[in-house]
Amino acid sequence: MKIGKHTLSNGLRLVHYQDTSTQMVALNILYEVGARDEHPDHTGFAHLFEHLMFGGSVHIPNYDEPLQLAGGENNAWTSNDVTNYYLTIPKQNVEVGFWLESDRMLGLAFDEKSLEVQRAVVMEEFKQRNLNQPYGDVSHLQRAQAFKIHPYRWPTIGKELSHIANATMDEVKDFFYRFYAPDNAILAVTGNVTFEEAVSLTEKWFASIPRRNVPTTNLPQEPVQTEQRRLTVKRNVPLDSLYMAFKMSDRLNPEYYAFDMLSDILSNGNSSRLKQRLVQEKRIFSSVDAYIMGSIDPGLFHINGKPVNGVTLEEAEAAVWEEIAVLQKECISTFELDKVKNKFESTQIFGNTNYLNIATNLAWFEMLGKAEDMLTEVDSYRSVTAEQLQQVTQKAFVPENSCILYYMHECI
DSSP states (O other): OOOEEEEOTTSOEEEEEEOTTOSEEEEEEEESOOGGGSBTTBOSHHHHHHHHTTSOBSSOSOSHHHHHHTTOEEEEEEOSSOEEEEEEEEGGGHHHHHHHHHHHHHOBOOOHHHHHHHHHHHHHHHIIIIISSTTTTHHHHHHHHHOSSSGGGSOTTOSOHHHHHTOOHHHHHHHHHHHSSGGGEEEEEEESOOHHHHHHHHHHHHTTSOOOOOOOOOOOOOOOOOSOEEEEEEESOSSOEEEEEEEOOOTTSTHHHHHHHHHHHHHSSTTSHHIIIIIIISOOEEEEEEEEOOOSSSOEEEEEEEEOTTOOHHHHHHHHHHHHHHHHHSOOOHHHHHHHHHHHHHHHHHHTTSHHHHHHHHHHHHHHTOGGGGGGHHHHHHTOOHHHHHHHHHHHSSGGGEEEEEEEEOOO
16 A cells, blocks of 8 residues: 655645545545543533534535535544544545635634534534433543543533533634644545645645644643442433443553453454353343443543343442453463454455545554554554463453443332
8 A cells, every 4th residue: 555645834744545446535634632632621622613613614604515516425523532524525526625624724614603503513412412311421420430630531522511501702713723723633635536636735725724833732641540449320221231441551552452352352243252151141241342442542441231130230240350350360262362353354454445444544543653554553463462461451450440330220
């Protein structure tokens, strides 16, 4: 895979890959701003901007209409670490994509009506997903339980509904001009467009946007957890649920790959350990899952499950600890390890056959270090040994590094 790179004088980084098998082009812009960059008393802003960025910019009152007329589609997502915007468009209309993305990087319309509309949309989303849905507040509870200092202690939707409800236009403008800047963004261009065309269009449409000298964010480091944290809540939900979380390494630590593989060993597929032993054989859980937070800074390894009727949360938790103890005492077999590695390899290879996925990955890996690292990701998983998995399990999956949440059905 030939990856091209170019950096504009204003700091915008372009990464490129040409794919002539498609008649489409993808533009993916990753802004290095997420919920972790918010003030603790003004949360939810990064997610709010995911909506505001489609509400009109300096010279373009309606973002979607010209893109749709050009045969394009778009979407976006926000995490605690980054905000990502992407579009796909036929190659003959690719300049429309550069025009649209550059104008909203230059500046939004900052219309009071647009702010009101998008604020209402985000508030309704907060209510539907987190306040009025069974188990909707789990993320808020778990993050506050696990993180005491680091801004991962609130989810991307925001810590409180009032933070978005009370957001002023001045606060919104300040957040935009602090973070949505060429020197805080990576533009990945993939599909049927040459590197020379991509550089030319990037220079034409983005070079005049002023550098904003985005300050380096010095986030507070979460202190090492030294004792187990437990919380029990009662809610109007149909079933009791168990939520366990363990502190894990940051994204650039080699141990990250071990944690990711352990989540698959425990719960990816019916033959995984928790699903085979605790769902199918022992019938302790009706459903169980394990996954990682996937954050840039040290995050969480989650194990969640709903016990079957008649099994208490205490019994369910004890069963999980028993499975963890097996991982700590016995090395994973070569067969089981190879099975998980093969899944990772097939997922990576399949994902990188799509030009839009490649654009997303190029931007992400360039932000982490360099785009070329996406080409060695499979090797990073392949190099993990059974001994390393056992060591990580012994170190991380211990009571003093755990946060346990009992989410119980409340009789009304």
